Amino acid sequence: MKFLVLCLGNIGPEYADTRHNIGFMVGDYLAAKFDAPRFEIGRHAFTTEIKHKGHSYTLVKPTTYMNLSGKAAAHWLATLKVPVENMVVVTDDLALPFGKLRLKGKGSAGGHNGLKDIQATLGTDVYARLRFGVDANFPKGRQVDYVLNPFSADELIELPTRIEKAADAVLAFGALGLARAMNIVNVR
Numbered sequence: 001m002k003f004l005v006l007c008l009g010n011i012g013p014e015y016a017d018t019r020h021n022i023g024f025m026v027g028d029y030l031a032a033k034f035d036a037p038r039f040e041i042g043r044h045a046f047t048t049e050i051k052h053k054g055h056s057y058t059l060v061k062p063t064t065y066m067n068l069s070g071k072a073a074a075h076w077l078a079t080l081k082v083p084v085e086n087m088v089v090v091t092d093d094l095a096l097p098f099g100k101l102r103l104k105g106k107g108s109a110g111g112h113n114g115l116k117d118i119q120a121t122l123g124t125d126v127y128a129r130l131r132f133g134v135d136a137n138f139p140k141g142r143q144v145d146y147v148l149n150p151f152s153a154d155e156l157i158e159l160p161t162r163i164e165k166a167a168d169a170v171l172a173f174g175a176l177g178l179a180r181a182m183n184i185v186n187v188r
Contacts (some may be wrong), residue, residue, distance in 0.1 A: 003057045003174045004080060004087040005030070006073050008114045010148075011063050019134040020066060020147040023090040025159075026132070026166045027059045033167065043079075044072040055174045058082070069114040070121025077122075088128040088173045089118060090166065092147060096133025098155055099162035101169055103130050103185040105178045128178055130185070132166050 007027030008020075015021050031039065031048050039046035039061060046061045058080055062072035069089075077084060088103075091114055096102055106126040109115035119125045138146035151159055172181040 001055050001174070002080060002082050002086060003055060004073075004076055004082045005057050005059050005170055006069065006076075006087060006089045006118075007059060007061050008066060008069055008089060008091040009061060010065050011061075015148065017150045018148050019092050019151060022092045022132045022134065022163075022166075024061050025163055026090045026130075026170065027061050029163045030057070030167050030170065031059055042076075044075050047076070052171050053175050057170070057174060066114040068117055070117040070119075073118050074121050084122060084124065084127050085178075086174075088130055088170055089115065090130045090132065090170065091115060092134045093131035094134060094136040094143065094147070096131060096135070098133055098135040099158055099165075100133035101130060101162075101166055101185050102133075103128065103169055103173065103178070103182045105182070128173060130166060130169050130173070132162070 005027065007023035009024030010020060030050055034050035036048040036050045039048045044062055044064050046063060048059050050057045060072055060076050062069050064071045077087060091112060095110060105128050109119055169181065169185040172184055
């Protein structure tokens with residue numbers, strides 16, 4: 001079975017270690033864990049593939065910047081002939097405490113511009129998304145600065161463990177299905 005893992009972030013070294021790029025970090029972790037070939041530049045994204053328990057996961061890191069993530073989602077779903085129910089989007093979430101994971105199968109974009117664009121482009125809000133909490137520790141009106149800045153020193157200590165848990169959640173989505181994976185991921 002084939003799955004598409006849409007790892008949201010922004011390209012460029014200035015964004016590399018920012019909260020908004022947690023999707024890229026999870027994708028990079030999965031690629032390294034499974035000794036995947038290097039990410040190759042393709043249409044609207046860098047991609048590579050991993051295999052786990054008989055399933056194939058195409059890791060997609062959009063090159064369209066966050067606000068146009070729908071282009072990459074639509075293109076790679078069509079190109080790989082992966083049904084939308086086999087796609088999981090990995091993204092940051094300000095509404096969750098740092099490192100908290102929430103796996104859902106549908107719902108609003110929650111103010112996230114990447115998710116808004118995916119929903120507008122695909123014409124549906126019914127797709128899996130793994131939200132990675134980055135907290136909302138910023139003064140009013142400073143949301144953009146906050147998500148485009150690196151994690152704090154305290155967060156960096158816990159970040160590798162949290163990224164590993166997010167990667168495990170992605171693999172559970174493929175191996176167990178959305179409902180069973182939600183039961184595991186959302187209780188942590």
